[in-house]
Amino acid sequence: MRSAWARPSSRRAADLLAGAEGAGNGLADKAYDIDAVVAAVEALGAQVVIPSKKNRLVQRVIDRNLYRDRNKVERFFSRLKQFRRLATCYDKTASSFLAMIHFISALIWLR
Numbered sequence: 001m002r003s004a005w006a007r008p009s010s011r012r013a014a015d016l017l018a019g020a021e022g023a024g025n026g027l028a029d030k031a032y033d034i035d036a037v038v039a040a041v042e043a044l045g046a047q048v049v050i051p052s053k054k055n056r057l058v059q060r061v062i063d064r065n066l067y068r069d070r071n072k073v074e075r076f077f078s079r080l081k082q083f084r085r086l087a088t089c090y091d092k093t094a095s096s097f098l099a100m101i102h103f104i105s106a107l108i109w110l111r
Contacts, residue, residue, distance in 0.1 A: 014040040025049050027070040033060075079108050 013028070014036040026041030028050045038060075041048045049066050052059045081087045083104050091097040 013037045017041060017044065020044055025066060027067065027073075029070075076105075076108070080104060 013032055014034075017026075017037070017040040021044070023041070023044050023046040026037075026044070026046045026048050028037070030051050030053050033050050033053045033056070038048055038050065041050075047063070048060065049062050049070075050060070051062055051067065080101070085091070085100060086097075086104060089097065091100055
């Protein structure tokens with residue numbers, strides 16, 4: 001039986017991690033602190049950097065500096081989404097979409 005509290009995205013995260021290779025760290029927020037996701041990250045041989053929920057009996061020790069860097073990545077993607085062309089995926093080919101990501105990343109970096 002599935003937990004009523006687990007979000008659908010966190011239940012599917014373990015399935016998405018099955019195809020990942022060469023990961024050094026598994027960074028996520030507390031919503032992804034479920035046994036299936038933690039086991040999938042550990043199966044990849046990656047370090048789990050997911051803070052434990054308060055209701056866990058055994059609290060996991062994580063690298064706080066690495067977890068703080070996760071926020072920088074989230075803010076960067078938030079800035080990328082502010083550009084309508086990327087958010088709505090107007091580009092028809094993957095190469096032109098990637099080129100636009102590079103262009104907008106350079107604009108963000110120059111600000």
